[in-house]
Amino acid sequence: MTIAVTGTSGHLGRLVVESLLARGAAAADVVALARTTGAVVDLADRGVVVREADYGRPETLAAALAGVDVLVLVSGSEVGRRVEQHGNVVDAARAAGVSRVIYTSAPHATTSALVLAPEHKATEELLAASGLSTTVLRNNWYTENYAPDVLRARETGEIVASTGAGRVASASRADYAEAAAVVALAAQQDGAHDGAVYELTGDVAWSFDELAAAAADVVGRPVAFRGVTPEEHLAILAGAGLDEGTAGFVVALDGNIRDGLLGDATGDLAGLLGRPTTPLVDGLRAAVDDVVTA
Ligand SMILES: NC(=O)c1ccc[n+]([C@@H]2O[C@H](COP(=O)([O-])OP(=O)(O)OC[C@H]3O[C@@H](n4cnc5c(N)ncnc54)[C@H](OP(=O)(O)O)[C@@H]3O)[C@@H](O)[C@H]2O)c1
Numbered sequence: 001m002t003i004a005v006t007g008t009s010g011h012l013g014r015l016v017v018e019s020l021l022a023r024g025a026a027a028a029d030v031v032a033l034a035r036t037t038g039a040v041v042d043l044a045d046r047g048v049v050v051r052e053a054d055y056g057r058p059e060t061l062a063a064a065l066a067g068v069d070v071l072v073l074v075s076g077s078e079v080g081r082r083v084e085q086h087g088n089v090v091d092a093a094r095a096a097g098v099s100r101v102i103y104t105s106a107p108h109a110t111t112s113a114l115v116l117a118p119e120h121k122a123t124e125e126l127l128a129a130s131g132l133s134t135t136v137l138r139n140n141w142y143t144e145n146y147a148p149d150v151l152r153a154r155e156t157g158e159i160v161a162s163t164g165a166g167r168v169a170s171a172s173r174a175d176y177a178e179a180a181a182v183v184a185l186a187a188q189q190d191g192a193h194d195g196a197v198y199e200l201t202g203d204v205a206w207s208f209d210e211l212a213a214a215a216a217d218v219v220g221r222p223v224a225f226r227g228v229t230p231e232e233h234l235a236i237l238a239g240a241g242l243d244e245g246t247a248g249f250v251v252a253l254d255g256n257i258r259d260g261l262l263g264d265a266t267g268d269l270a271g272l273l274g275r276p277t278t279p280l281v282d283g284l285r286a287a288v289d290d291v292v293t294a
Pocket of ligand 1: 006007008009010011012013034035036039053054055056074075076077078085104139140141142145
């Protein structure tokens with residue numbers, strides 16, 4: 001009876017593996033799937049089973065999922081190609097007789113205007129149509145997304161965004177990963193969480209003034225939030241060297257925050273963890289330390 005996790009060469013997938021091991025899963029019963037297997041040799045050294053799995057190469061997926069009981073499908077990072085890629089994984093999971101697929105999705109994916117929602121919505125629909133038992137973990141923003149803002153604020157004393165009065169109910173990646181491990185282990189043990197859709201968020205939906213205050217705590221100097229219009233934001237990002245597409249994407253996401261699409265704190269994550277989620281300031285401090293020591 002094995003639990004496999006995709007994307008283990010990335011941040012979240014690796015943390016899911018670590019959480020499974022920390023919660024008592026035997027290394028030999030955990031399968032770390034990666035496109036870039038060279039990034040997880042340390043897991044193999046610890047007895048974790050490592051297999052190649054490239055979402056874009058279905059021929060790797062049948063062998064990758066052989067004998068797998070529960071699969072944690074971490075959404076891919078190649079925006080625009082993910083529906084086909086995730087579809088390949090879903091097809092392979094069905095062919096391999098996987099008993100549960102746990103998918104990391106986006107907040108309110110099926111109804112949200114979030115610019116990133118359509119690929120997650122389509123993946124949730126593929127899963128629903130597959131006949132597989134599923135659990136959907138709709139992850140809000142990672143607190144780690146704001147580490148670059150905090151590091152910039154250390155130099156400038158400000159955080160600049162076009163988010164207006166919007167709030168973000170972010171949580172640390174490690175919290176989301178632990179929740180995935182909790183669900184995977186429960187699914188394996190007694191089939192729990194079958195068909196569940198969780199809106200995973202931090203316990204607090206923070207404003208950008210509160211983000212600036214937390215950043216000030218982390219960097220040890222005053223930090224202010226400077227709200228700008230979307231047009232001003234685009235010009236600032238272009239001036240910093242971002243290409244038009246990337247700058248437009250960042251500003252669109254800030255618009256989604258301004259519209260309140262990431263602002264509801266649900267309690268689902270703390271409920272799965274059985275403890276409060278990691279506070280913003282602690283998550284930022286750890287994220288900044290990780291960037292500095294990387
Ligand atoms: N909620 C949020 O704030 C937020 C923020 C960013 C991303 N995300 C989503 O959450 C996912 C996990 O986040 P993360 O921080 O762990 O991202 P990450 O560190 O960039 O890791 C992404 C992982 O996806 C793997 N991947 C990409 N394309 C693949 C393919 N064709 N076949 C197999 N594996 C593939 C990567 O493998 P390689 O190492 O081989 O590239 C990597 O292991 C992301 O992929 C994205 O969908 C959410």
